[in-house]
Amino acid sequence: MKIAVAGTGYVGLSMALLLAQHNEVHALDIIPEKVAMLNKGESPIVDAEISAFLDDDKSGERPLSFTATLNPKEAYEGADFAVVATPTNYDSQQNYFDTSSVEAAISAIREANSTAWIIIKSTIPVGYTEHLRTRLGDERLLFSPEFLREGHALYDNLHPSRIVLGAPTGNRQAIAAAHAFVDLLAQGADPAECSRQNEDGSTGIPSLVVGLTEAEAIKLFSNTYLALRVAYFNELDTYAESRGLSTGAIINGVCLDPRIRSDYNNPSFGYGGYCLPKDTKQLLANYSDVPQNLISAIVDANRTRKDFIASEIEERIQGIENPVVGVYRLTMKSGSDNFRQSAIQGIMKRIKARGLTVLVYEPTLDAAEFFGSEVTHDIEDFKRRSSIIVANRWHDDLKGSEEKIYTRDLFKRD
Numbered sequence: 001m002k003i004a005v006a007g008t009g010y011v012g013l014s015m016a017l018l019l020a021q022h023n024e025v026h027a028l029d030i031i032p033e034k035v036a037m038l039n040k041g042e043s044p045i046v047d048a049e050i051s052a053f054l055d056d057d058k059s060g061e062r063p064l065s066f067t068a069t070l071n072p073k074e075a076y077e078g079a080d081f082a083v084v085a086t087p088t089n090y091d092s093q094q095n096y097f098d099t100s101s102v103e104a105a106i107s108a109i110r111e112a113n114s115t116a117w118i119i120i121k122s123t124i125p126v127g128y129t130e131h132l133r134t135r136l137g138d139e140r141l142l143f144s145p146e147f148l149r150e151g152h153a154l155y156d157n158l159h160p161s162r163i164v165l166g167a168p169t170g171n172r173q174a175i176a177a178a179h180a181f182v183d184l185l186a187q188g189a190d191p192a193e194c195s196r197q198n199e200d201g202s203t204g205i206p207s208l209v210v211g212l213t214e215a216e217a218i219k220l221f222s223n224t225y226l227a228l229r230v231a232y233f234n235e236l237d238t239y240a241e242s243r244g245l246s247t248g249a250i251i252n253g254v255c256l257d258p259r260i261r262s263d264y265n266n267p268s269f270g271y272g273g274y275c276l277p278k279d280t281k282q283l284l285a286n287y288s289d290v291p292q293n294l295i296s297a298i299v300d301a302n303r304t305r306k307d308f309i310a311s312e313i314e315e316r317i318q319g320i321e322n323p324v325v326g327v328y329r330l331t332m333k334s335g336s337d338n339f340r341q342s343a344i345q346g347i348m349k350r351i352k353a354r355g356l357t358v359l360v361y362e363p364t365l366d367a368a369e370f371f372g373s374e375v376t377h378d379i380e381d382f383k384r385r386s387s388i389i390v391a392n393r394w395h396d397d398l399k400g401s402e403e404k405i406y407t408r409d410l411f412k413r414d
């Protein structure tokens, strides 16, 4: 089977390598450097499983049928499936996702190939695929929500929580194609997943084929729930901090309830990363004429949390002459190389708006400045020069400077 993938970011590359175990995969990107790296067997992103797959392919231990290309014809012609995994940034002017890269990829696929099923993996507004299907008069558009975490992109596809495919209701061929794609994703997963026991008593990877719009809603409601959970424990922390209570004691007591559980309960500076901020805003936009309170509150809570954190930092440096606020890592999670929409950048903006000097420690950033703030790559220099060290997540690098650290990472995990 020939499969084309448009976009070799977190989603596209993990999809491409997963599928290249059993299929001929051609991944297209518009960035020549990425394509060149991939064809040398190097990963453009930090992801242990992606690097291991590329290494094993080179050594012949796990041969993959994978090539990267800049040429749409080479990628798309003759493909049975074409996966679209290009960015959908939130456009704050339009109050909607910018879906132009998805449309550019779909147009290039349709130009080169009149039979391939097109699987949109990018996160899109609820109702988007149905709208496009009608506009283009093309029955080949399917949608599959992607649930991976950055830093664990391929791992999460090898061990998927679930596989969801959206297909137009009533279109038997499209529904059959959706099932066929579910099977391809399951075939690429770790073989042990086929016999795993799920909490609901079922065996194997839970798989759903639903309507197109329901599949899109599953993605945005899943991420908005995760944002809600982060925002909830962050507001619990804001309350405890404001009242002089132990956040850890309260969270431990709350989360011992088996209905609440302890996942995703570690306070932070706010929810962030590429997806949660934009996906919550998009879901709110989709609610435009539907009554709601909670979705707005989830979006607003992140702003309020960052305001609170910035005020706490400011309070802690009162009385210090010419204070330097040290920002330890721009990333959202420890072990990540990506700082798109990280919460700490929102904190930096607020602190700088108050006229404070910021010094950044970010070893993955090859630059001397970040938005006008000095960047150092020397951790000892950073620790020495910072009056306070602001860290969204704790790291052993920070040992020895405990008295300077301001973090809300109570459980020392993501």
Ligand SMILES: NC(=O)c1ccc[n+]([C@@H]2O[C@H](COP(=O)([O-])OP(=O)(O)OC[C@H]3O[C@@H](n4cnc5c(N)ncnc54)[C@H](O)[C@@H]3O)[C@@H](O)[C@H]2O)c1
Pocket: 006, 007, 008, 009, 010, 011, 012, 028, 029, 030, 031, 034, 085, 086, 087, 088, 101, 102, 104, 105, 121, 122, 123, 124, 146, 147, 148, 149, 150, 274, 275
């Ligand atoms: N990153 C995540 O954790 C994650 C998780 C689930 C869903 N998603 C969604 O998946 C989509 C992609 O996210 P990502 O993090 O992989 O993005 P990314 O920015 O890491 O990668 C996207 C890639 O697409 C390429 N590209 C842009 N336009 C193209 C075109 N016309 N043809 C071919 N390639 C093109 C870019 O050069 C880039 O390499 C987004 O909609 C995102 O919301 C991301």
